[in-house]
Amino acid sequence: TFSAMTGSDGEVIMQMMARGGAKVADIPVTHTVIHDGSEEEARKYFSEHGFTIRESTYAEKVPDLMSLKDSPEDMKKLREAYKGIKIWVMSVKDKSDTEAVKSREFQAEFHYDDNSILTCSITGRLDTITAASLLTGFNENKSNDLKEIIVDLEETEYISSAGLRVLLMMCKSLSDSKKFHIINYSENILEILNVTGFSEIFGI
Numbered sequence: 001t002f003s004a005m006t007g008s009d010g011e012v013i014m015q016m017m018a019r020g021g022a023k024v025a026d027i028p029v030t031h032t033v034i035h036d037g038s039e040e041e042a043r044k045y046f047s048e049h050g051f052t053i054r055e056s057t058y059a060e061k062v063p064d065l066m067s068l069k070d071s072p073e074d075m076k077k078l079r080e081a082y083k084g085i086k087i088w089v090m091s092v093k094d095k096s097d098t099e100a101v102k103s104r105e106f107q108a109e110f111h112y113d114d115n116s117i118l119t120c121s122i123t124g125r126l127d128t129i130t131a132a133s134l135l136t137g138f139n140e141n142k143s144n145d146l147k148e149i150i151v152d153l154e155e156t157e158y159i160s161s162a163g164l165r166v167l168l169m170m171c172k173s174l175s176d177s178k179k180f181h182i183i184n185y186s187e188n189i190l191e192i193l194n195v196t197g198f199s200e201i202f203g204i
Helices: 002-006 011-024 039-048 072-082 131-141 161-172 187-196
Strands: 051-057 086-092 107-112 117-126 148-159 180-183
Touching: 039 051, 039 187, 107 131, 117 131, 117 161, 131 161, 148 161, 148 187, 161 180
Parallel strands: 117 148, 148 180
Antiparallel strands: 051 086, 107 117
């Protein structure tokens, strides 16, 4: 609206959106709220996670504004401006569109060796529900002489932002973040880490 009515490029609004996004995002505004990836990458990501996308424009969503009821030409200009803003209408795929896969039960197994290295093997989905179990298990198994952490994701099907937060907490528990290692991850897990920026944080 600001851009359409003032002729500005909307830079002020973009800055405000970034600040607002930082307050509501699960993780800092780096790769999630404002993302520099391609449209093709985004479509592929959402498709692989069970969504179909219909492209639309913001003009379809703009109601007639009471503030412009006496200025129909301005309302028309505003609606025309919104046609340049693409939006995606996302819906969950029908069961017929995707193969139903039963997830394995979540497990987080910890093993401590004589060299103060803690290995954590995660099975199933690390999501909002199971992330708390991982954190509890880590707190119960870590020790004061912990020097290194290895997280084995060979049996991990999915990681949500809540799961990523717990992994980040585990990483930050070490005095040297380079002693935190993620191993045996699948291409799908790597894609999640790349899209969210955590592959860089974890040194992958």
